[in-house]
Amino acid sequence: MRGVVFVLLAAVCFGTTGTAQALGPDASATSLGAVRIVIGGGALALVAWLSMRGRQKRRPKAHRLTPRRRGPAWLVVVAGAAGIVAYQPAFFFGTAENGVAIGTVVALGSAPVITGALDWVLNRRYPGTPWLIATAIAAVGVALLGGVFEAGASGISPAGLAGSIGAGASYAVYTLAAKALLQRGWGADASMGAVFGGAALASLPILLLSDLAWLVTPEGLAMALWLGLITTTLGYVLFGRGLSTLSAPTVSTLTLAEPLTASLLALLVLNEQLSASGVAGFIVLAAALVVLSAAAVRRPAGRVVSSLAAERDGAR
Numbered sequence: 001m002r003g004v005v006f007v008l009l010a011a012v013c014f015g016t017t018g019t020a021q022a023l024g025p026d027a028s029a030t031s032l033g034a035v036r037i038v039i040g041g042g043a044l045a046l047v048a049w050l051s052m053r054g055r056q057k058r059r060p061k062a063h064r065l066t067p068r069r070r071g072p073a074w075l076v077v078v079a080g081a082a083g084i085v086a087y088q089p090a091f092f093f094g095t096a097e098n099g100v101a102i103g104t105v106v107a108l109g110s111a112p113v114i115t116g117a118l119d120w121v122l123n124r125r126y127p128g129t130p131w132l133i134a135t136a137i138a139a140v141g142v143a144l145l146g147g148v149f150e151a152g153a154s155g156i157s158p159a160g161l162a163g164s165i166g167a168g169a170s171y172a173v174y175t176l177a178a179k180a181l182l183q184r185g186w187g188a189d190a191s192m193g194a195v196f197g198g199a200a201l202a203s204l205p206i207l208l209l210s211d212l213a214w215l216v217t218p219e220g221l222a223m224a225l226w227l228g229l230i231t232t233t234l235g236y237v238l239f240g241r242g243l244s245t246l247s248a249p250t251v252s253t254l255t256l257a258e259p260l261t262a263s264l265l266a267l268l269v270l271n272e273q274l275s276a277s278g279v280a281g282f283i284v285l286a287a288a289l290v291v292l293s294a295a296a297v298r299r300p301a302g303r304v305v306s307s308l309a310a311e312r313d314g315a316r
Contacts, residue, residue, distance in 0.1 A: 033088020040232025097160025
């Protein structure tokens with residue numbers, strides 16, 4: 001039960017990102033994303049370091065399930081950090097162009113589909129027929145959402161939609177990178193700290209070259225601290241705690257609370273409008289995510305254990 005609470009709280013933290021941006025001062029997507037990662041990623045790396053340093057006894061490292069992965073570990077870290085850095089401006093640009101609700105839902109809704117596609121290409125692991133069905137359902141949901149939200153007189157921005165989908169792709173990149181590090185025998189704290197710490201270092205030059213006039217205002221500082229410490233550091237600490245006690249499919253289903261939080265805040269706090277077709281779009285897109293999650297849940301545990309054991313034995 002504690003794991004469920006942790007993941008739900010993490011999803012709520014993530015879901016406040018767009019609303020915090022909307023309530024804060026005007027800032028470019030680039031500078032906003034850089035500030036968020038420098039603060040949040042740096043703090044997350046510090047948390048990971050303190051956590052590992054505080055362990056009095058280190059457990060023996062687990063067998064590497066895939067010791068012959070292509071490329072060195074540092075290259076995987078760089079790829080993951082690049083995904084995090086790219087995610088920030090793409091996400092904030094999408095929400096700025098089309099509103100918090102549609103920007104968040106398109107970004108988060110596209111991420112599982114893109115992750116499955118990249119995993120298929122990189123690891124030659126066919127996601128299965130349920131994934132193909134979910135892809136079609138998600139495409140319909142995104143199309144419905146893209147045509148029904150009211151985003152001012154100019155309507156929906158195609159560039160904003162592209163930005164949100166780009167954010168989903170960036171999310172897929174750093175998720176697969178973190179997974180690859182775990183498969184190499186890295187601990188959860190070490191992998192998250194390395195990827196987010198690397199992203200914080202990469203974002204520092206971007207931050208210094210950005211217009212930071214908004215950051216010296218009380219509202220701007222409050223927004224930066226919220227985005228960095230709450231939506232990033234606290235969110236991923238809670239997510240890690242939940243992931244340590246729950247299966248990945250269960251966590252994936254629980255994190256649907258993130259777009260739900262973002263949408264509710266957009267409707268109730270920001271007064272964004274949603275038509276009947278928009279409601280249908282939310283339902284259809286949620287159904288796609290449910291199909292993906294349900295397919296994973298139905299996979300027998302024995303098959304997973306047998307698969308991992310086979311990989312381990314083959315690596316010896």
